Amino acid sequence: MINKLKDQPNPFSGSRVDTPFQNHPDYPDTYHQQFITLESILKDIKLDSNHQSKGAVVIGEPGSGKTHLMMRLTQARLSSNRLLFIRQPNHASSILYHIYSRILESLVEQVGSFTQLDYLIINSFHKIVANLPKTTQKDEEIIKALKNDNKNALWGEESYNKLVYWQLIQKRINEWWVKSYSAGGFAPSILKGIVKYCSYTKSEFKDIAKRWLAGQALSNEEAEKVGLPNWGEDISLEAFSLEAISVLGKLSTLDEPLIIIFDQLEGLGLPHNKEILLNFGKNLKEIFTHVPNSLIILNMFPERWEQFKDTFDNSIIGRVSQYQVHLQRPNDQEIEAILKVKLQTLNIPLSQIFLSTDLEDILEQKSVRAVLNRAADYYNYKVSQIPLPSIKVEIRKLDGIEKIEQQLRVLVSQQQVLTDAFLSMIQEIQKPGSVDIIDLVEKLVPDVKSVEQQIEEYVIEYLTKQKVYLEGQYNSLPIISDSDDIGKLKTIAEALNHMKPIKLTLYRLGKRVLPEHIVVETDHQNYVIGFLHIAPNTSITSRISNFNELVCLHPKDRFGLFRDDRLSEIKGNVAKEKVNQLKNASNGDFVLFSKQDRIQLELTYKLIIDIQNKDLDVDLKSALKVFVTHQEWYHWLFTMFGFTKPTA
Known part of the structure; x- marks a missing residue:
């Protein structure tokens, strides 16, 4: 059984969820109540006649599963809601532009056959036409094509009908906007740009339209290609970005509430990022004020959340933390269930991989991620004979009994490695023919590496994986x-x-x-x-x-x-x-x-x-x-x- 596993990837590696758009094995009973809470907030926003945005802070220790919970929410809601993922801002003067740029990148993410932006426009058009006192033949043709999943009507080869359809979609959305809001500001142009982006099938034109939507001036040649007016050189990208996010929020009232997730915010608490932190809080308040129909989620460590509360006044904290969702470490039964879910791809029981003492060590880790990482270590040891690393716990912080237990566990691990090596040597020596003992020792006895070497290898492994991802x-x-x-x-x-x-x-x-x-x-x-x-x-x-x-x-x-x-x-x-x-x-x-x-x-x-x-x-x-x-x-x-x- 073990030999068969050598050709399979380690099911416990890759324990970290980088973005909610990723797909990892999930055990839905873990943090089920927290998930239901987020779902109920979305329902409240949808049923609110004023479509007022609400804030939720998801608080959990490192590795507790905050982004994993966001992934579950994404998988459950991506077919109906638009999910927008925003990493930490890094420039004090461009907070809103950073947020809007990341929102735009999320909106052009593919969901099945269409992008999130396509769904937003399609659903908005449906709602607008449904409320018209009288529809035209072209309105009905578009609705029929969408209902029958006839993509060619709107996204097929260039044709006169396709052009007319998209012009009508833009006209209907613009009429709704002027009637519901006003014809002033950047909004009508932004809506035109969104429809233009959705109408294109060629990547060259979509890229130009995306950069235009990002408030970036185009070359005269590019602006002519997409038929959009170039932005002036004196445009305030911060003011533009706030209005663009507001347009998306208002447009979503014809669809479903937006889910705006801020993640990876820990660096904002560092002293040299104080100005960025203060501006982030101020602009977050602006978003709550001007952007309706949105669930705004902040993923945070407990100590960072305490720092935020000490830094910002109640006008910001009150809006951001209307709901506080706490993630505590799941109990051992749930953790064991998560391990079993990870093993499902191999169709092997947990007991065939780990001894009871192995499992005891694995379950003693403080976070879900630490558990999975330790399980990955044991799996590598069992399947590939990679020496089991010592646990990264600062011995000096443990009490007397805990310290002895920790040291014994490390010694037992090392003894097991050496015992396996010794038994392998005995087997080799008993084979007929001469044996080069030095060569055998080098081959079978694991190389004992220093802590610095282990860290270096750990970092290089990380860099290698990330480089492959970035190249892709x-x-x-x-x-x-x-x-x-x-x-x-x-x-x-x-x-x-x-x-x-x-x-x-x-x-x-x-x-x-x-x-x-x-x-x-x-x-x-x-x-x-x-x-x-x-x-x-x-x-x-x-x-x-x-x-x-x-x-x-x-x-x-x-x-x-x-x-x-x-x-x-x-x-x-x-x-x-x-x-x-x-x-x-x-x-x-x-x-x-x-x-x-x-x-x-x-x-x-x-x-x-x-x-x-x-x-x-x-x-x-x-x-x-x-x-x-x-x-x-x-x-x-x-x-x-x-x-x-x-x-x-």
Whole structure:
């Protein structure tokens, strides 16, 4: 039986749920009451004639299953409700834009044959037409096509009828909006853009429409392709984002309540993120005020929730925590049931994998995730003879009896490994022919690794898996913004302070607009890192020109201006001339941010955020050390923070 399992993946690995859109084995009796509570809140919002939004804080220790509960809610509700997942904001001046960008990314997630945004528009049109005193033949044709699942009518080859249908959908939604709200502000344009996005089948056009919906100016050529008016250069992205989220909330009153989930917020409690935290609270209040028909959920650790209550006044806390959902560790029977669910893919009873003493050790872990991780360790030991790691518990925090029990458990584990190795050696020696004892020992006796080696291997395993995931996601173009990338760089810089002092600042040039940038002050030289992801129009020329002036004003500094190479090429003659000036400067460069660069930035950032959120059980300094001591994980970005590339 064990030999057959060697070709199967470890059913207990991958215990962490990164986003609610993932699919992991689920035991529905765990946190069933908490799930029912969230469902009932959604029902209350739907039945409320005012569609007032409500807040819920889901409070649980690291690894307790907060995001897993969100996954269950997603699987139960994704066919009816729109679920929006928002990671931690990282830039104090772009909180609302960050939230809206992540909402938009969630809305374009595929749910079966359509995106969440498609369902929102389809269901809204259904409701609008159902309430019309008189419908046209085209109205009926669209409803009939949707009822009969005739996708070709709306999403087939380009045709006159298809164009007419989508024009009618836009007309009906616009009429409803003007009648229910007003024709002012960004709203009518946003609704037009949403319908445009849904009408396209070609990925090129959908991508352009998505960037337009994100408030990003398009090149003249792109704006002409999709027939949308370009946004002005003086648009306030924060004001735009709040109105866009409000439009989605109001549109959802024709559909089902929105489910807006804020997760991975632990880093906001760190001292250097105080301004981001304060602005986050202020803007969260704005969302509750202006966005109806939404269940707004915050996933938090107990101590972080206490910090939030100490930081914000009752006008914010009262709205956010109308409901508090607490996740306590499930009892041992439920935990055992979760383990059995994990094993269902292999169709093997729990008792055939684990001894009673194994199970006792597994069930003693403090959280659901810790239980699954320990089960994964035992499974690796049983199936692949990988030595069982010692439990990561600080012995000094245990009382006398607990300390002895802990030490005995580690000794028994080590003794078992050595006993198995000894028995294997005896079997080999008894075989006919000469035996090389040294070679046999190397082959059969497990290599005893130091704690540092174990941590290093643990981090490298994490990085390897995450890199594969990021490479797979690379062509699914997210909403890229200067503020988000600079926020990621600041987060990385603050984390690297655990290894060496790093001072950050920025430059100003009067009232002129510069690209988003940071100045990293090191012992030898200052490095200026900027991003310029905006559309190649007139403003891009002026920003590069202003950046070039900084390059001349600070000849001892090293400047780098980066642009994601998936974005539109800079074609204007004047802009190209400014780019060449920067490239030819002795202390400056304009660099297209390649796939490798992007993956390294995202990988480093994700590692830090996962450690802050205690999703990765390792200290920050040890994890970051892998980047700067291993050639294969080193990137030139670390050079800009004062590190030297390791030699072979």
